[in-house]
Amino acid sequence: MADEQAGRSRDSIANTLIVAISVALVCSILVSASAVVLRPLQLENQDLFRKRIVLEVAGLYEPGIDINTRFSAIEPRLIDLETGAYSDAADAATFDVLAASNDPDMSIDIPPELDIANIRRRSTLAPVYVVRDGDRVEQVILPVHGAGLWSTMYGYLSVERDGRTVRGLQFYEHAETAGLGDQVDRPDWRAQWQGLLLFDADGNPAVEVVRGQAPEGSPHAVDGLSGATLTGRGVMDLVRYWTGPHAFGPYLARLAREADRNE
Numbered sequence: 001m002a003d004e005q006a007g008r009s010r011d012s013i014a015n016t017l018i019v020a021i022s023v024a025l026v027c028s029i030l031v032s033a034s035a036v037v038l039r040p041l042q043l044e045n046q047d048l049f050r051k052r053i054v055l056e057v058a059g060l061y062e063p064g065i066d067i068n069t070r071f072s073a074i075e076p077r078l079i080d081l082e083t084g085a086y087s088d089a090a091d092a093a094t095f096d097v098l099a100a101s102n103d104p105d106m107s108i109d110i111p112p113e114l115d116i117a118n119i120r121r122r123s124t125l126a127p128v129y130v131v132r133d134g135d136r137v138e139q140v141i142l143p144v145h146g147a148g149l150w151s152t153m154y155g156y157l158s159v160e161r162d163g164r165t166v167r168g169l170q171f172y173e174h175a176e177t178a179g180l181g182d183q184v185d186r187p188d189w190r191a192q193w194q195g196l197l198l199f200d201a202d203g204n205p206a207v208e209v210v211r212g213q214a215p216e217g218s219p220h221a222v223d224g225l226s227g228a229t230l231t232g233r234g235v236m237d238l239v240r241y242w243t244g245p246h247a248f249g250p251y252l253a254r255l256a257r258e259a260d261r262n263e
C-alpha cells in the first residue's frame with residue numbers, strides 16, 4: 001500500500017517535470033562547457049589548417065611535417081593596399097582581415113563598378129606571406145576572397161617574385177555544390193593556374209576561366225568547370241579583383257619593379 005503510494009508520487013507530474021528539467025539543465029551545461037573548453041582548440045585547428053593551405057599553395061607542404069615549424073620560415077607582412085607598401089600599423093601574424101573588413105575604421109566600401117568579386121567592403125590593410133630565398137623574395141602568398149554561386153570563397157593565391165606569374169591557387173573555405181562548384185578544389189584544375197600570367201600587355205588583370213577548354217598555350221586562360229560556369233567566373237573575378245589596382249595591384253607592381261632591379 002505504502003509502496004503503491006510512493007510509486008504514484010514518484011510518477012507525479014511535478015516529479016516528471018523536475019527530472020526532465022534537471023536532465024535538460026545538466027545537458028545544456030555540458031554542451032555549453034564543452035563548447036567553451038573546445039573553442040581554443042577549434043581556433044588552433046583552424047589556424048593550423050590555414051597555415052597548411054598557405055604551405056600547400058607555396059609548394060612547401062609535405063605530409064607529416066610540423067606545420068608550425070615549416071610555417072615559421074614564412075614572413076607574414078601587412079600591406080597598405082592603397083600604396084602597396086609594407087605597413088607596421090598592426091601585427092601581421094595575428095591580423096584578422098575579416099574582422100578588419102567589418103570595422104568601419106579599418107575598411108572601405110568598394111565602389112560597385114570595381115566590385116567584381118562582389119564583396120562590398122575590404123580592409124585597408126591586408127596580410128601577405130613572403131617566402132624568401134636568402135634576402136631575395138621568392139614568392140608571395142596573397143589572401144583572396146569573393147563570391148561564387150552560393151557562397152563566398154576564401155583562398156590563397158601564390159605569385160612568383162616577378163609579381164606577374166601565378167604559382168598556385170587554393171581555396172580553404174567555400175560552400176559551392178559538391179560535384180559542380182567544388183571542382184575549384186580539383187588538383188588537375190588548380191594545376192592549370194601554375195605559370196599563368198596575371199596581366200595583359202597594358203597591365204590589366206587578364207586571367208580568364210573560359211567556357212570549355214582553354215586555348216592551347218594561352219598565357220592567361222584555364223579551362224572552365226563543366227556544369228559550374230558561374231563558380232568558375234566567380235574565381236576569375238575574385239582573382240582579377242585582388243590582383244587589380246584596387247587591391248594588391250600596387251603591391252605586385254612594387255614587387256615587379258624590385259625583381260626587375262635585382263635581375
Ligand SMILES: Cc1cc2nc3c(=O)[nH]c(=O)nc-3n(C[C@H](O)[C@H](O)[C@H](O)COP(=O)(O)O)c2cc1C
Nearest residue numbers: 149176177180181182225226227228229230231232
Ligand atoms: C542544385 C544545383 C546546384 C548547382 N550548383 C552550382 C555550383 O555550385 N556552381 C555553379 O557554377 N553552378 C551550379 N549549378 C548550375 C548553375 O545553375 C548553372 O547552370 C551553371 O553554372 C552553368 O554552367 P554550365 O554552363 O557549365 O552548365 C547548380 C545547379 C543546380 C540545379
